[in-house]
Amino acid sequence: MNQSANPFGRYFSRPMKMFLTVPVWLAVAFVAPLYASDYVFINVNVVPMGTEEVLAEHAVVIRDDRIVQVASMADFTAPDDAQVIDGGGHYLLPGLAEMHGHVPPMHSDNFPARYLDDTLFLYLAGGITTVRGMLGHPNQLDLVDDIDAGDRLGPTLYLAGPSFNGNSVESAEQGRRMVREHKAAGWDLLKIHPGLSLEYFTAIAEEAASQNIDFAGHIPQAVPLDKAMAMGIRTIDHMDGYLEFVGATDREISDEALQSLVQLTLQYEVGVVPTQALWATLIGAADREALEAYEEAKYVPESVREGWQRYLDNASQSRYYTGDTAQVHQQNRQRLLQALHAAGAEILMGTDAPQVYSVPGLGLKHELAMMGDAGLTPYEVLYTGTVAVGRYFAEQDTFGQVAEGHRADLILTSLNPLEDLSTLEQPLGVMASGRWLARETLDEKLAEIEAAYQ
Numbered sequence: 001m002n003q004s005a006n007p008f009g010r011y012f013s014r015p016m017k018m019f020l021t022v023p024v025w026l027a028v029a030f031v032a033p034l035y036a037s038d039y040v041f042i043n044v045n046v047v048p049m050g051t052e053e054v055l056a057e058h059a060v061v062i063r064d065d066r067i068v069q070v071a072s073m074a075d076f077t078a079p080d081d082a083q084v085i086d087g088g089g090h091y092l093l094p095g096l097a098e099m100h101g102h103v104p105p106m107h108s109d110n111f112p113a114r115y116l117d118d119t120l121f122l123y124l125a126g127g128i129t130t131v132r133g134m135l136g137h138p139n140q141l142d143l144v145d146d147i148d149a150g151d152r153l154g155p156t157l158y159l160a161g162p163s164f165n166g167n168s169v170e171s172a173e174q175g176r177r178m179v180r181e182h183k184a185a186g187w188d189l190l191k192i193h194p195g196l197s198l199e200y201f202t203a204i205a206e207e208a209a210s211q212n213i214d215f216a217g218h219i220p221q222a223v224p225l226d227k228a229m230a231m232g233i234r235t236i237d238h239m240d241g242y243l244e245f246v247g248a249t250d251r252e253i254s255d256e257a258l259q260s261l262v263q264l265t266l267q268y269e270v271g272v273v274p275t276q277a278l279w280a281t282l283i284g285a286a287d288r289e290a291l292e293a294y295e296e297a298k299y300v301p302e303s304v305r306e307g308w309q310r311y312l313d314n315a316s317q318s319r320y321y322t323g324d325t326a327q328v329h330q331q332n333r334q335r336l337l338q339a340l341h342a343a344g345a346e347i348l349m350g351t352d353a354p355q356v357y358s359v360p361g362l363g364l365k366h367e368l369a370m371m372g373d374a375g376l377t378p379y380e381v382l383y384t385g386t387v388a389v390g391r392y393f394a395e396q397d398t399f400g401q402v403a404e405g406h407r408a409d410l411i412l413t414s415l416n417p418l419e420d421l422s423t424l425e426q427p428l429g430v431m432a433s434g435r436w437l438a439r440e441t442l443d444e445k446l447a448e449i450e451a452a453y454q
């Protein structure tokens with residue numbers, strides 16, 4: 001846990017700027033309301049996620065976007081100015097993260113105008129309070145400020161810029177320039193897509209190191225997996241390139257090959273965003289009927305659903321499709337996830353929403369189930385979307401646990417998620433940066449979205 005952060009640091013940062021321009025006596029007069037408590041959860045069983053335990057009968061106090069107190073109900077008195085949320089013996093855990101998510105463009109002719117805000121809302125409704133956006137669009141950085149300022153409802157966003165790929169990069173020098181431009185523009189991350197030559201990839205990696213910005217995503221076919229790792233790729237998403245590197249997309253992977261992949265990952269401290277459910281669809285290992293029966297698909301526009309159908313119609317043309325060997329490929333992927341996890345590699349939760357049949361937030365359940373099938377316990381699954389993500393973003397903020405000083409990203413669930421992750425499918429409420437969405441609010445908005453897309 002990151003104890004070094006001052007829990008009040010971020011809380012004061014914005015108001016303090018304002019004080020610089022007003023007389024001291026006036027500033028003092030303003031201080032009192034700042035201590036006012038916004039929300040108090042009482043009678044909750046806290047699942048803090050720093051350790052595998054439940055803190056029975058606790059209270060959690062929220063001010064602004066921070067958790068400022070976690071205390072036993074036995075010695076707790078609620079501040080009188082707070083809005084009290086009686087948890088009724090239910091469970092409070094940290095909000096989850098989507099580490100390979102997508103946020104639609106601000107303007108597009110392909111989608112209804114409301115699609116962007118609906119997508120942001122769906123993430124929240126699924127308990128996703130942090131999204132690492134993996135493909136930036138022009139003006140998208142404005143979204144971060146809009147959400148921070150409360151002008152727009154959505155998860156906290158950390159964004160990769162537009163993609164580095166075989167089309168967008170035409171020379172090593174231009175690749176380097178793009179890196180500098182992305183850094184200067186304020187993107188958090190460089191997104192690597194297929195199609196880059198080894199020369200261009202190397203140039204981008206070198207420039208990224210000198211500009212101190214991470215690069216992550218895919219492993220281009222021209223770049224050997226171990227070289228990409230050695231050059232410092234921060235996360236490899238979809239475990240792209242892993243099985244290809246040891247020739248195990250069409251036959252059972254050997255234990256030696258599995259261990260060599262694990263050792264490389266540990267040696268170069270690469271994070272992995274498995275996106276197992278999505279990849280099962282892409283390689284052709286998922287059951288089409290089951291995909292088409294996904295109830296949550298009603299919350300995305302018809303044009304998006306049609307795109308998914310078209311994808312399946314032409315699945316065999318996808319570069320990732322493995323047809324006849326999809327099942328063994330899929331088993332290898334599950335074994336790889338298990339082995340990486342068992343060895344202590346950095347595994348980060350992600351679904352690639354809203355890619356084919358991956359509905360933002362609400363589709364997370366499929367990924368959770370597959371991580372469970374790979375052998376992770378509920379605590380270990382949740383860890384990949386909470387504590388592990390807090391560590392990943394430790395330089396930007398403190399979050400990922402129910403603990404003092406952490407960002408107030410919370411999910412209230414009926415049952416103990418450490419015993420049954422399916423309780424996350426119907427949260428009793430979600431808090432994102434201190435903004436509370438009760439079940440009623442979630443249901444009203446979901447019904448409205450469904451009606452809009454019928």
Ligand SMILES: [Zn+2]
Pocket residue numbers: 100101102134352355
């Ligand atoms: Zn993606």
